[in-house]
Amino acid sequence: MDxxxxxxxxxxxxxxxxxxxxxxxxxxxxQLKAFLAALRREILRRKVSVEVAGEPGASLGAAVAxxxxxxAVEMVRQESLGAGVKLRAGDDIVDASIQGYIKGxxxxxxxx
Amino acid sequence: xxxxxxxxxxxxxxxxxxxxxxxxxxxxxxxxADGIVKADGLSRAGYGEQVEFSDGRRGLVMNLDEDFAxxxxxxxxxxxxxxxxxxxxxxxxxxxxxxxxxxxxIDPFGAPLDGKPLNLTGATPMPLExxxxxxxxxxxxxxxxxxxxxxxxxxxxxxxxxxxxxVGDRNTGKTALVxxxxxxxxxxxxxxxxxICVYCAIGQKRGTIARTVAKLHDEGAMDYTIVVAAxxxxxxxxxxxxxxxxxAIGEYFMERGQDALVVxxxxxxxxWAYRQISLLLARPAGREAYPGDIFYLHSRLLxxxxxxxxxxxxxxxxxxxxxxxxxSDVSAYIPTNVISITDGQIYLETxxxxxxxxxxxxxxxxxxRVGGKAQSKALRQVSGLLRLELAxxxxxxxxxxxxxxxxxxxxxxxxxxxxxxxxxxxxxxAPMNDLAQTVAIHAAxxxxxxxxPLEMVAEFERRIMDHLxxxxxxxxxxxxxxxKMEDATLAELNAAIAELAKTLR
Numbered sequence: 073m074d075x076x077x078x079x080x081x082x083x084x085x086x087x088x089x090x091x092x093x094x095x096x097x098x099x100x101x102x103q104l105k106a107f108l109a110a111l112r113r114e115i116l117r118r119k120v121s122v123e124v125a126g127e128p129g130a131s132l133g134a135a136v137a138x139x140x141x142x143x144a145v146e147m148v149r150q151e152s153l154g155a156g157v158k159l160r161a162g163d164d165i166v167d168a169s170i171q172g173y174i175k176g177x178x179x180x181x182x183x184x
Numbered sequence: 185x186x187x188x189x190x191x192x193x194x195x196x197x198x199x200x201x202x203x204x205x206x207x208x209x210x211x212x213x214x215x216x217a218d219g220i221v222k223a224d225g226l227s228r229a230g231y232g233e234q235v236e237f238s239d240g241r242r243g244l245v246m247n248l249d250e251d252f253a254x255x256x257x258x259x260x261x262x263x264x265x266x267x268x269x270x271x272x273x274x275x276x277x278x279x280x281x282x283x284x285x286x287x288x289x290i291d292p293f294g295a296p297l298d299g300k301p302l303n304l305t306g307a308t309p310m311p312l313e314x315x316x317x318x319x320x321x322x323x324x325x326x327x328x329x330x331x332x333x334x335x336x337x338x339x340x341x342x343x344x345x346x347x348x349x350x351v352g353d354r355n356t357g358k359t360a361l362v363x364x365x366x367x368x369x370x371x372x373x374x375x376x377x378x379x380i381c382v383y384c385a386i387g388q389k390r391g392t393i394a395r396t397v398a399k400l401h402d403e404g405a406m407d408y409t410i411v412v413a414a415x416x417x418x419x420x421x422x423x424x425x426x427x428x429x430x431x432a433i434g435e436y437f438m439e440r441g442q443d444a445l446v447v448x449x450x451x452x453x454x455x456w457a458y459r460q461i462s463l464l465l466a467r468p469a470g471r472e473a474y475p476g477d478i479f480y481l482h483s484r485l486l487x488x489x490x491x492x493x494x495x496x497x498x499x500x501x502x503x504x505x506x507x508x509x510x511x512s513d514v515s516a517y518i519p520t521n522v523i524s525i526t527d528g529q530i531y532l533e534t535x536x537x538x539x540x541x542x543x544x545x546x547x548x549x550x551x552x553r554v555g556g557k558a559q560s561k562a563l564r565q566v567s568g569l570l571r572l573e574l575a576x577x578x579x580x581x582x583x584x585x586x587x588x589x590x591x592x593x594x595x596x597x598x599x600x601x602x603x604x605x606x607x608x609x610x611x612x613x614a615p616m617n618d619l620a621q622t623v624a625i626h627a628a629x630x631x632x633x634x635x636x637p638l639e640m641v642a643e644f645e646r647r648i649m650d651h652l653x654x655x656x657x658x659x660x661x662x663x664x665x666x667x668k669m670e671d672a673t674l675a676e677l678n679a680a681i682a683e684l685a686k687t688l689r
Contacts (some may be wrong), residue, residue, distance in 0.1 A: 073250075073251065074250075106251065109214070109224055109251060110251065113224065113225070162225075162227065163209055163210050163211055163225035163226060163227050163228075164207070164208070164209055164210075164227075164228070165206075165207070165208045165209070165210055165271075166205050166206075166207050167205060167206040167207075167208070168205035168206075172205075172206050173206075176206060
């Protein structure tokens with residue numbers, strides 16, 4: 073299903089309309105459901121969303137683009153992080169924020 | 185560098201906080217049914233890895249498919265909703281263990297079930313799944329694990345580090361046998377080190393578990409025992425993990441050089457729980473609808489029983505798995521699997537039980553492949569010919585109705601066989617020490633009770649130890665060492681037995 077999604081969705085994010093039409097007309101409900109899940113995964117995989125407390129600097133965007141080449145970088149201002157950044161690329165999450173740090177400390181205290 | 189500079193450097197170091205980023209791999213719940221969660225994402229999740237739902241509940245990755253991961257929910261309440269986030273932990277499933285667990289009743293995750301708070305000091309996390317000790321780390325099984333049950337200790341002796349199966353139909357005394365074994369560890373027979381016992385109840389009724397725990401309490405056995413319980417009302421996931429948790433606890437003590445005993449009561453129900461999980465995970469069903477890895481499930485569990493070498497700490501983990509058969513069918517799938525994994529089996533029979541022969545051990549079908557080396561020398565000396573005598577009696581027993589028409593040799597064999605069967609009977613919760621076992625078995629096996637009426641054999645057994653202690657303290661002392669008996673010792677013992685037997689004719 074992942075290969076089919078890549079046929080419909082080009083690397084530049086453009087949809088092959090002919091292929092999409094044949095998917096919509098030829099697929100059963102169950103197949104369409106599986107296709108939708110795979111499509112969502114692929115969209116998520118091609119995007120890197122970065123939450124940052126305060127004004128995002130240009131250097132941060134460049135560093136993220138260098139770390140994840142070929143992916144669209146989406147910057148979001150999120151003051152509740154306190155300080156630092158929280159990055160999501162596909163189903164990987166890297167939390168380098170004060171909010172995450174405090175949450176980790178609380179969890180460790182609760183465990184002990 | 186001046187002292188002030190060092191102070192400044194330390195102050196600078198303490199004034200900064202190093203925040204290592206938390207890296208996680210996440211997924212989203214796409215479906216929940218029958219205790220199994222399907223989640224997409226989780227591209228880095230590993231098989232058998234522990235995952236955490238956004239509400240703090242835990243799960244275990246059981247299947248990794250192309251589009252989703254199947255996760256077993258590890259809690260009794262299943263309020264997990266579609267869309268909920270689930271993240272990997274990079275941690276295998278583990279249980280915190282310390283000596284504070286002794287005397288407690290816990291669930292497979294270490295939560296107390298006895299209504300008392302549990303504070304573990306210096307606890308070590310022990311993984312539920314672990315590779316069994318390798319060949320080089322093991323030593324031969326060479327010291328006995330006394331059950332206190334004559335027929336077992338004489339005919340199918342169990343050694344520390346052995347895996348001995350207890351198999352039989354329902355109501356044949358399987359649990360009674362293991363409970364007696366646990367109770368017997370209190371006496372530390374033959375001066376052997378204390379055995380830490382772990383009793384794992386799988387799929388049993390809560391009332392039954394409560395009765396067992398109460399009995400262990402009454403007998404003072406909870407001082408060195410831990411009960412891991414996953415009752416019939418708990419989810420299949422808990423029942424599936426219970427024996428692994430019990431094994432992990434046993435390993436904790438083994439790795440510290442102690443001797444541990446783990447009782448799995450029973451692995452038939454464990455196999456049912458695993459079958460249920462496997463069918464819900466849509467794994468291909470094999471014989472009797474069990475999954476293809478049902479053998480590996482039990483072999484990897486029981487393989488963890490070991491006697492460690494001196495370099496490895498010298499500890500041991502003995503496993504007593506129980507299997508319940510249906511209509512005495514030992515050739516069914518699970519019994520044959522576990523028979524082939526273990527180092528021997530004790531077969532309990534309904535007919536013997538109903539005939540009043542208790543423990544209802546079938547001596548012909550029961551065997552211990554390594555335990556003989558772990559028997560006290562005295563007991564081995566007197567029980568050597570017992571199996572043969574018993575087998576000969578059983579083949580002749582059918583002729584016993586002909587009475588006086590039989591030749592003298594056959595009659596003598598039947599008479600002796602009856603007394604051996606009688607002496608091997610034993611009440612529940614009355615374990616015997618090695619000395620009493622040796623004397624009783626020698627008396628019957630050597631034919632010293634042939635003249636004693638059958639109904640007086642039990643009376644002989646009740647009185648013989650007091651009889652020996654009166655005026656023959658030196659003999660008792662010699663016998664209590666468990667060493668091989670010299671001719672003079674045997675002669676003195678025979679004389680003492682004959683003296684008492686004469687009074688009972």
